[in-house]
Amino acid sequence: xxxxxxxxxxxxxxxxxxxxxxxxxxxxxxxxxxxxxxxxxxxxxxxxxxxxxxxxxxxxxxxxxxxxxxxxxxxxxxxxxxxxxxxxxxxxxxxxxxxxxxxxxxxxxxxxxxxxxxxxxxxxxxxxxxxxxxxxxxxxxxxxxxxxxxxxxxxxxxxxxxxxxxxxxxxxxxxxxxxxxxxxxxxxxxxxxxxxxxxxxxxxxxxxxxxxxxxxxx
Numbered sequence: 001x002x003x004x005x006x007x008x009x010x011x012x013x014x015x016x017x018x019x020x021x022x023x024x025x026x027x028x029x030x031x032x033x034x035x036x037x038x039x040x041x042x043x044x045x046x047x048x049x050x051x052x053x054x055x056x057x058x059x060x061x062x063x064x065x066x067x068x069x070x071x072x073x074x075x076x077x078x079x080x081x082x083x084x085x086x087x088x089x090x091x092x093x094x095x096x097x098x099x100x101x102x103x104x105x106x107x108x109x110x111x112x113x114x115x116x117x118x119x120x121x122x123x124x125x126x127x128x129x130x131x132x133x134x135x136x137x138x139x140x141x142x143x144x145x146x147x148x149x150x151x152x153x154x155x156x157x158x159x160x161x162x163x164x165x166x167x168x169x170x171x172x173x174x175x176x177x178x179x180x181x182x183x184x185x186x187x188x189x190x191x192x193x194x195x196x197x198x199x200x201x202x203x204x205x206x207x208x209x210x211x212x213x214x215x216x217x218x
Contacts, residue, residue: 007032008076008217009045009056012204014038015164016073020055021201022160023077025218027084031057033217034208042208074101077157089157097151097158100139104162108136112165116172130176133169137182140166144184163192 008024008031010017024031036045041052048069049056057076059068070076081090111133118126140162143150150158166189170177178186192198205215 004060005030005032005216006060007034007058009034009036009042009049009054009058011036011038011054012202014054015168016053017055018164018167018201019073019161020057020076021217022164022197023073023080023157025197025200026087026089026155026160027080028086029080029083031217033205033215035205035215037207040207042210044210074105074161077161081157087155089155089160091154092151092156092158094157097156097161100150100158101161103136103139104165108133108169109165111136112169115169130172134180137166137169137180137185140188141182141185144188149188159192163189163198167193 006029008020010021010033012018012035034042034045036042036054038054045054045056046052048058049071051071053071055073055076057070057079059070070079085091111129114121114124115126115129115133118124118129121129124132140150147153149155150162166185170189180186200218205217206212208215
């Protein structure tokens with residue numbers, strides 16, 4: 001481990017990894033970043049997380065020389081914001097936030113995958129998969145009709161937990177997405193895509209290899 005920095009295995013375009021990087025940025029925490037090529041996952045990552053998915057956060061050694069590994073994006077975000085939360089992303093009803101993120105990670109992600117990879121799921125048409133995904137978009141639209149962000153006037157853990165997945169849904173067919181009757185959701189996504197924190201999240205890094213110079217993020 002380099003100094004006392006946690007080590008994050010990440011992949012730029014993965015929405016779960018985006019979520020983790022957003023959490024770290026809003027928490028203003030630095031990590032050693034290792035950008036992963038999913039077709040050639042480093043043995044060092046697989047040794048600490050055999051499931052082989054990103055993100056994976058390896059914390060610095062404690063007094064017992066043991067390293068704690070956090071393998072889920074939501075847990076990485078929560079860990080980071082428990083360390084430091086200067087923007088108050090946890091200052092909301094966490095039950096409501098987690099319920100919304102659960103819906104995103106389960107029902108919405110199910111339909112998102114089929115909408116994006118319709119050739120792998122020929123049971124329905126792409127339009128039918130999109131309409132199933134829109135059930136969740138309608139929930140978000142109703143929330144954003146009341147407030148600038150999902151759970152109030154300020155960014156919360158719900159926004160950073162869900163935005164990467166809405167972005168992925170929109171990017172399947174942007175022309176279709178921006179023609180849908182969800183003006184508040186569309187503006188929310190546009191604002192996020194222009195947000196300096198998100199733009200920082202999406203900076204490109206070369207894939208990590210043993211012996212490379214350490215990359216500190218942010």
